Amino acid sequence: MRTTKHGGPRSWRRHGRTAGIPLVPAVVGLLACLAAAALLPTGGAGAARSAAAPVAGVTSISPAGPESPVAAPAATTAAAASAQPPASTPSSASSGAAPATSPSGSPRPVAAASAAGRIRPAVGYQGVATAYEAGDGNGACLFGPSADLMIAAMNHTDYESARACGAYVLVRAANGSSVTVRIVNECPLPCAPGQLDLSRQAFAELADPKVGRLPITWTLLSPAVVDTVSIRYKTGSSRYWCGVQVIGHRNPVASLEVRTASGWRQLPRTDYNYFLAADGNGCGGSIRVTDIYGEQLTVDGIAIQPDVAQATRVQFARH
Structure with a gap:
């Protein structure tokens, strides 16, 4: 049992008489001061405001006993959350950045923060660039050959079981060069985070490939x-087992998600970039795809035609 040691009461000492002040008037004056203090309110406007409205960024907590757990203030909770590993090391330019907004100026959906995974919108990351022979442009994401070879492989950590695909x-680069690439490989x-x-x-759009390793931000x-x-x-x-992939x-x-007799069913994602229905439930039905901003696209009429990319009429909004 934890015990708390309390100090003894403070001893008030008299420092002698106050010169020039008789004892009786002094006592009367003291009593008058005490009576006046009793008539004053216990707190001013600032005290009343503090009791009525907690300060922004501070979590109100109920009193707790010596052994009761105390909730952490909001600032402490936020710091703990930010201590979790990001997609990679954020660049200094991203520190203190304002919340991301859509082209209209309205805040982006909160879903972007929770659904994005390690790679998040409106955040700069830093790392190193290397180069590989891309061949026909196919890779671990299994998108297939690509005529556009402005592509890249994401490091294993930030690849995050194919979440980075597409x-x-x-x-x-530090020299001012830039290039836009699509993630098609792991x-x-x-390969380090970032x-x-x-x-x-x-x-080659950034530097001579002979450089080998090039510091970058992305x-x-x-x-x-x-x-x-x-x-x-x-x-x-088939209708007994299927893997579903989103392209473009x-x-x-x-x-x-796929539509089943009991409603929408979310499928697990594989590291080869297919969403899998191992028991076939939902295969061949309507498909609902959600992006990291929370936008949902529902697609009907997609037949089970293995290894055939079937076009739709929908696309996610630009942010």
């Missing part, structure tokens, strides 16, 4: 695209 990233360990393995073609983009989203069922899919999305995909 994301557009603006990469900047750079396995020991590292991007660019196609040689993309790396940010997530929501670019202008002309195509609509496509849906593809994985090879071997402007913003990173946060989740995918």
Whole structure:
């Protein structure tokens, strides 16, 4: 049992008589002062305001005993939350940045903070760029060959089980050069958080590939695209088992659901960038895709045609 040691009462000492003041008038004056103090209110306007409205950024808590847990103030809670690892090391330019807004000036949906995963909108990250031979542009995301080789492989940590697949990233070098790439591949360990393995073609836009390793900063983009989203069922899919993939999305995909007899069912995401219905429930039905900003696209009429990219008429909004 924890005990608290209390100090003894403070001893008030008399420092002798006050020169020139008789004892009786002094006592009378003291009593008058005490009576006047009793008539004053116990707190001024500031005290009343403090009791009525807590200061912004401070969490009100109820009194607790010596052994009772006390809730942390809001500032402490926020600091603890920010201590969790970000997608990579944020650049100094992002420190103290204002909340992200949409083109209309309104705040972006809160969903962007929770659904984005490690790579978040309106946050700058820093790392190093390396280069690899991209071949036909296919990679771990299984999008297939690409005519546009402005592509990159995301490091294993920020790849986050294919969550980064399809994301557009603006990469900047210290020399002022920049390039926009689409994430189509994974750079396995020991690729460090923040590292991007660019196609040689993309790396050449920043520096001579002979450099090998190049310090960079990068940010997530929501670019202008002309195509609509496509849906593809994985090879071997049927109404008993299926994998569903989203292609050509402007913003990173946060989740995918299929319509079942009991309602919408969210499918787990694999690290090869397909959402899997291992028991077939929902395969061939309506599909609902949600991006990191919380926007949902519902697609009907997509038949189970394995390994065929079926175009839709929808696309996520630009942010």
